[in-house]
Amino acid sequence: MTNSKRRLAMEGATTGPIACRSCDLNEVCRLCGLIALETGATRQSTGALRSVEPGASLFRAGTPANSIYAVRQGMVKTVRVTAEGDEAVLDIHTPGEVLGLEGFGAGTYSCDAIALGRVVCCELPLPMLGEQSIRVRQLSAALLRLLSLAAKPRVPAARGPVRQRVTTFLLDLAQRLTQRGLDGHQFSLGLSRQELANLLDARLETISRQIQRLHRERVIHIKGNLVTLLALGSKPSADLT
Amino acid sequence: MTNSKRRLAMEGATTGPIACRSCDLNEVCRLCGLIALETGATRQSTGALRSVEPGASLFRAGTPANSIYAVRQGMVKTVRVTAEGDEAVLDIHTPGEVLGLEGFGAGTYSCDAIALGRVVCCELPLPMLGEQSIRVRQLSAALLRLLSLAAKPRVPAARGPVRQRVTTFLLDLAQRLTQRGLDGHQFSLGLSRQELANLLDARLETISRQIQRLHRERVIHIKGNLVTLLALGSKPSADLT
DNA sequence: CGTTAATTTGAAAATTTTCAACGTGCGTGG
DNA sequence: CCACGCACGTTGAAAATTTTCAAATTAACG
Numbered sequence: 001m002t003n004s005k006r007r008l009a010m011e012g013a014t015t016g017p018i019a020c021r022s023c024d025l026n027e028v029c030r031l032c033g034l035i036a037l038e039t040g041a042t043r044q045s046t047g048a049l050r051s052v053e054p055g056a057s058l059f060r061a062g063t064p065a066n067s068i069y070a071v072r073q074g075m076v077k078t079v080r081v082t083a084e085g086d087e088a089v090l091d092i093h094t095p096g097e098v099l100g101l102e103g104f105g106a107g108t109y110s111c112d113a114i115a116l117g118r119v120v121c122c123e124l125p126l127p128m129l130g131e132q133s134i135r136v137r138q139l140s141a142a143l144l145r146l147l148s149l150a151a152k153p154r155v156p157a158a159r160g161p162v163r164q165r166v167t168t169f170l171l172d173l174a175q176r177l178t179q180r181g182l183d184g185h186q187f188s189l190g191l192s193r194q195e196l197a198n199l200l201d202a203r204l205e206t207i208s209r210q211i212q213r214l215h216r217e218r219v220i221h222i223k224g225n226l227v228t229l230l231a232l233g234s235k236p237s238a239d240l241t
Numbered sequence: 242m243t244n245s246k247r248r249l250a251m252e253g254a255t256t257g258p259i260a261c262r263s264c265d266l267n268e269v270c271r272l273c274g275l276i277a278l279e280t281g282a283t284r285q286s287t288g289a290l291r292s293v294e295p296g297a298s299l300f301r302a303g304t305p306a307n308s309i310y311a312v313r314q315g316m317v318k319t320v321r322v323t324a325e326g327d328e329a330v331l332d333i334h335t336p337g338e339v340l341g342l343e344g345f346g347a348g349t350y351s352c353d354a355i356a357l358g359r360v361v362c363c364e365l366p367l368p369m370l371g372e373q374s375i376r377v378r379q380l381s382a383a384l385l386r387l388l389s390l391a392a393k394p395r396v397p398a399a400r401g402p403v404r405q406r407v408t409t410f411l412l413d414l415a416q417r418l419t420q421r422g423l424d425g426h427q428f429s430l431g432l433s434r435q436e437l438a439n440l441l442d443a444r445l446e447t448i449s450r451q452i453q454r455l456h457r458e459r460v461i462h463i464k465g466n467l468v469t470l471l472a473l474g475s476k477p478s479a480d481l482t
Numbered sequence: 483c484g485t486t487a488a489t490t491t492g493a494a495a496a497t498t499t500t501c502a503a504c505g506t507g508c509g510t511g512g
Numbered sequence: 513c514c515a516c517g518c519a520c521g522t523t524g525a526a527a528a529t530t531t532t533c534a535a536a537t538t539a540a541c542g
Binding site: 078080082083084086088090091101102103104105106110111130133134137140141143144145146147148149150151152153154155156158159160164168201 | 319321323324325327329331332342343344345346347351352371374375378381382384385386387388389390391392393394395396397399400401405409442
């Protein structure tokens with residue numbers, strides 16, 4: 001069985017793409033005249049909705065960066081092979097988030113973007129952005145805001161004891177989902193144990209044990225990849241956004 | 242004894258600010274007419290060279306972001322207090338690197354920037370950038386490149402066994418120094434053991450032990466905070482930049 | 483020099499990894 | 513239809529790493 005078939009099998013109920021309104025790319029997107037998808041107007045030639053198969057890549061490290069992408073449905077992981085040869089999951093990206101921003105400067109992507117499950121995303125060609133941004137002064141400012149958001153220094157997911165890494169990850173994911181109008185209480189963990197391990201810098205057995213522990217302690221409920229937060233999310237976190 | 246006095250004491254030989262030419266901010270800086278420092282022309286009112294005392298902050302998390310900064314001399318750490326209450330060193334910044342880019346979007350800084358030792362930096366006011374970028378189309382593009390560089394997803398410093406974290410950190414630091422025309426073979430570790438521990442997500446004793454081990458193994462030579470790379474840096478790293 | 487902070491070192495405790503085995507779900511082929 | 517294989521996940525126990533707690537040592541400063 002192929003990896004992509006496996007991923008397909010574990011898919012949960014499809015809820016459809018999130019609203020453009022709650023997408024980080026929305027402002028830029030609108031200014032590019034790509035709002036067609038929501039208004040139902042004729043689709044412009046400026047960008048396109050794209051469906052990505054489970055396990056397939058949106059882009060690969062080192063290849064020319066021709067587009068930026070916004071996740072509309074499903075989840076995407078960004079990964080790099082470290083100097084030591086193991087696969088580091090840099091981040092996972094939920095609906096509404098934008099990928100490929102590093103292409104502006106370097107001209108190439110610096111990591112692989114792999115679809116976890118079936119993904120629907122918007123693709124915005126970089127050349128087009130360049131052209132438009134010269135003409136439309138607002139677009140330039142919107143792009144700066146978008147890039148600035150991505151440039152925000154973040155505390156890495158792999159910090160402290162593994163139990164905490166797992167809870168912090170779940171809490172963070174839940175929060176991001178909620179922010180986009182999705183269910184942050186119960187959701188499908190898009191990642192396998194191995195992928196989670198690669199994100200949290202631990203062995204998959206360690207991750208599995210910690211997840212099971214949280215399950216036994218009734219902090220979360222887990223069945224396959226479906227997580228329900230029970231006693232998690234109550235504690236307020238001092239987040240500087 | 243104050244923290245800043247301590248820091249002063251461990252300062253190595255001062256080599257002077259790096260050349261503007263090798264600064265990430267150079268392009269933006271020039272376009273803003275702030276090249277005065279290098280040409281010796283009359284200083285513009287657009288920005289300013291600033292000297293920061295050891296332990297003092299360039300900016301604080303949560304405060305309004307009025308400027309971006311370029312490190313010209315010395316090193317700066319960016320830190321955040323995590324939800325768990327401990328201090329995470331997000332990164333250290335060597336001469337030529339730019340800080341505060343997250344302010345574009347949010348309007349506030351998202352971390353503290355603390356000078357390690359005496360620091361000289363360039364300060365570029367954000368409002369000025371905004372104004373100019375509307376008029377000068379090149380500046381807009383230069384800013385995008387700068388932000389894009391900062392938005393590049395990076396493999397976190399705290400990955401794998403601690404020994405590897407230390408060597409990777411040293412190698413990375415050496416490479417960055419070399420890139421800016423500084424000595425990447427022998428240099429002053431700007432960080433204390435505790436700060437290094439906060440960066441590499443380990444206890445300071447663990448860091449100390451690993452450093453001593455590398456010293457015993459003749460991989461590095463260390464005397465106080467002065468490091469010399471001996472058997473490090475020979476191995477080529479598959480870096481995607 | 484005496485004082486204090488920073489660093490080093492030791493030894494036991496805790497966490498994490500490793501290696502190995504076992505269980506489960508789901509297609510495929512008999 | 514059902515057994516088989518395969519990928520994924522769980523679990524156990526020993527080994528390795530890291531943390532913790534404590535003490536000793538070094539370095540900087542007044």
